[in-house]
Amino acid sequence: MIRVLLVDDQPMVRAGLALILRSQPDIQVVGECNDGSEVVQAVAAHAPTVVCMDVRMPGTDGVEATRLVRAASGPPVCILTTFGDEEVLWSAVDAGAAGFELKSATPENLIEAVRTVAAGGTWIDGTLLGPILDSYRQVARPPVRKDGRLDALTDRELDVLRLMARGASNREIAEQLFLAETTVKTHVGALFHKLGARDRAAAIVFAYDAGLVRPQP
Numbered sequence: 725m726i727r728v729l730l731v732d733d734q735p736m737v738r739a740g741l742a743l744i745l746r747s748q749p750d751i752q753v754v755g756e757c758n759d760g761s762e763v764v765q766a767v768a769a770h771a772p773t774v775v776c777m778d779v780r781m782p783g784t785d786g787v788e789a790t791r792l793v794r795a796a797s798g799p800p801v802c803i804l805t806t807f808g809d810e811e812v813l814w815s816a817v818d819a820g821a822a823g824f825e826l827k828s829a830t831p832e833n834l835i836e837a838v839r840t841v842a843a844g845g846t847w848i849d850g851t852l853l854g855p856i857l858d859s860y861r862q863v864a865r866p867p868v869r870k871d872g873r874l875d876a877l878t879d880r881e882l883d884v885l886r887l888m889a890r891g892a893s894n895r896e897i898a899e900q901l902f903l904a905e906t907t908v909k910t911h912v913g914a915l916f917h918k919l920g921a922r923d924r925a926a927a928i929v930f931a932y933d934a935g936l937v938r939p940q941p
Contacts, residue, residue, distance in 0.1 A: 726750055726842045729772035731757045731789065732804070733781040737827070741776065741804075744831045751838060760789030767798045774842040775801045777821070779812055787815045794820035794923075802841045805852070813852060817925045823847035845893035846924045873919050874934055881915040882936070884908060888924060889931035 728745055730753060732738045742753045755770040757763050761784040763775065775793060779786040790801045802823030803816045813824065823841040825834055826849050837847040877885065880901075887897045894912065898905040912924075921927040931937055 725752050725773075726838060727752050727754045727771065727773045728838060729753075729755045729757065729763070729766055729770055729775045729799075731760065731763055731766075731775060731781075731786065732778040733758045734778075737778070741834070744834055745838065747831075748835055751835070760784030760786055760792075763789045764792050764796055764798070767793060767796070772799050774799055774823075774838055776838065777801050777803055779803055779805045779816065787812060787819050790816060790821050791819040800841045800844070802837055802847065817929060820923050820925070822923065822925055824852050825849050826851060840891060840893060843893035843895060844924075845891055845896070846888065846928050847891055848928070873930075874936075876918045877915055881911050881918070884911045885915055885927060885931050886936050888912070889928045889937045 728751060730738050730741055732741070735758070738756050738758075742756070745751045745753055754772055755766050757766050758781075760777075760781055763777070763784075767775065775798070777786040777790055781789075784792075786803060790803070793799070793801055800822035801820065802825060803813075803821045804825055804827050805813070805816075806827055816824070823837050823846060825837040825847065829837070829849060833849070837849075840847040874882075883901055884897055887900060892900065894905050894908045897903075898908045901908070916922070916927060919927055919930055921930060
């Protein structure tokens with residue numbers, strides 16, 4: 725069962741999200757917060773599998789709340805945003821968010837985003853990928869092709885990174901590469917170390933910036 729904590733300062737939005745998620749037999753909404761300052765305590769109280777986090781909230785915003793959750797080794801965070809929030813997307817990546825979905829997304833996309841993030845994958849709405857990459861390049865664009873990090877990856881690690889960048893979870897990567905899931909986790913840890921990436925989101929941005937994968941048209 726996927727246990728979801730909803731964080732949004734608008735009760736009507738939380739109610740709509742909860743209605744969509746509770747329609748699925750494998751998803752349970754275990755708690756709600758209306759401010760980012762409540763999240764760490766709520767995570768401790770409800771032990772969610774994933775946190776669905778609004779970006780713009782009074783008090784502690786979604787980026788800072790995500791940073792606090794991840795710093796406390798909490799569950800993965802899926803950011804819920806509007807298309808006008810491009811300027812905060814890289815900050816959310818840097819804070820450790822694992823998913824990015826538009827509030828205007830279809831119920832099916834929201835459900836798939838929650839399932840993917842809960843399974844250890846990374847979800848980026850296709851509409852948001854361009855702004856995330858643009859923001860990444862403006863804030864901190866390393867000379868990817870010249871710094872040797874790609875050359876340090878083995879062929880298998882490159883395979884894992886490509887699939888990760890397409891949103892595959894460790895289990896899905898294992899199935900596609902005919903590996904044990906524990907082996908995939910070892911490869912993921914190794915490529916994180918070699919790339920200097922703190923989490924999957926940072927590794928995915930690196931993969932796109934390096935040209936290993938291309939955004940879907």
